[in-house]
Amino acid sequence: MPQLNGGGGDDLGANDEMISFKDEGEQEEKISENVSAERDLDDVKSSLVNESENNSSSSDSEQAERRPQTRPDSESYEKTRDYFGEALRRQQDGGFFKSPHYPGYQFLMFPDLTNPYLSNGSLSPSARTYLQMKWPLLDVPGSAGIKDSRSPTPGHLSNKVPVVQHAHHVHPLTPLITYSNEHFSPGTPPSHLSPEILDPKTGIPRTPHPSELSPYYPLSPGAVGSIAHPLSWFMQQQGQPMYSIPPGGFRHPYPTLAMNASMSSLVSSRFSPHMVTPPPHSLHQTGIPHPAIVSPAIKQEPSGDNISPSMHAKSPVPSKKEEDKKPHIKKPLNAFMLYMKEMRAKVVAECTLKESAAINQILGRRWHSLSREEQAKYYELARKERQLHSQLYPGWSARDNYGKRKKRKRENKPDSKPEDFSIRSKKQCVQYLPSEKMCDSPASSHGSMLDSPATPSAALASPAAPAPTHSEQAQPLSLTTKPEGRMHHHFSVPGKASGSASSSSSSSSSSSSSSSSQPSIAIPVGTLGSQSSTPILTRPIPFTSLHPSMLSPPSPFHQAALHSHHSLFQSQPLSLVTKPTE
């Protein structure tokens, strides 16, 4: 949330833009450099591409770099191209945000299964598949095209969609939208809701039609707030409803927000009326006092009964019983996660790879390749989500989930014994990058747009607000993977970060961008070694398979840090290798 402040959470709009611009300018010292850097990147990339890409035509790869899409079909390419072109034009016109994103809002209404934030709400498998559809929607035209060919059309899916879950989504969303508005202070009356969305007649917020939505986006650069709505929809469509409220649970946390009804109607109309009905599992429909209270998970948390009164208080470490009872409220998704959700299916479809790790790498790359505008969208979405989340779950704090995760991933293991660590290390280094190589489109992508700065969002929310350019620069080299990324975890003790861990991690972290904890960047060998990462490729991917583009470095973005990182990268080019543990 602090970030919000920076961005001026409330007013996303114009200010954001301004800010973002500023950032860029401020960014470090050098805008000009950035530009040059971009060029370099392009060059580098192209060179890399050529080198790396044996199979795929270099030309393709190049193009791919410029376009976000990965291995799009020819059609998709063109579409994309057009799409971007339009975006550019619009930008030029003066509106950053004007670019039409997510044309497919229509799909938004997917029924989602359960509240995304609830752990319980896990999607059924079908749901997941379902998700795939989502991206097509979101996706830019190009992608959609692709999708069609390869995967079932969304429409089909939608049909398939189980009636079961969706109901939740619907309602939940509404709240999002409304809240998402500008600031939605908890107390904010519905009236504040963005006018755009509100129904003129009733004054009630209405769900934007897909068609309507898209327009909004482009329209108001300044009115970021307004955008929020669309975004929220967008998100949902992606697969999971952003904030779905437990079916029964809180249906009306904010009764005032009539949106629900309207929205639901929309959805229902699109999908099936049935959807509206609450699913059986809705646990506490009635019982829930606070919106914040979420129903316990249907699946995961059996106990799910109601949430103890304390819930909104957020008991940090309740007894087990309590924990069980407490619904697990998930963290709001950050920009990247949102992006992942959206794009994952696409990437998967394009690539043969199925492993999430590999896909995520690609996604990470793509993320960097996104234009700021695009990223900005996600940042905003994320911001809105956070806001919404906060409203929905006022008492919730991220810490509530600490320790809840199954096991804390890495660290937990018994601790930071060196042994453990070594173990872990073995896998880390592996690069999952898919052999498909093409899958990920390279970076520069819209590059053309890149110049334009400012990600509003960046300014707003994301601290990182990255300038894509930087990242790109780094990319080329980055073959490396991040070795250490998780290494620290080993060291650190699960419960609390162990000091030792920190130290070790620090090395990595240092390399890493400022904001991001993870060091995605390649670290100097020495450092790595300390961490132990042994780069063993557990799943070795043939080099050939790897594309440079895919490998892009992690997150360079972050302003100042970037530069430094940047240098690092160069110095240390690939680490694919890894070094043996210390």
Added chain:
DNA sequence: CCCCCTTTGAAGCCG
């Protein structure tokens, strides 16, 4: 069966 892996970002915790 569960965790790991991987990505970025946000938030929390700790010093």
Added chain:
DNA sequence: CGGCTTCAAAGGGGG
């Protein structure tokens, strides 16, 4: 205030 850690999604792979 800075650094480090945890968690969010996702799904094949591995133990």
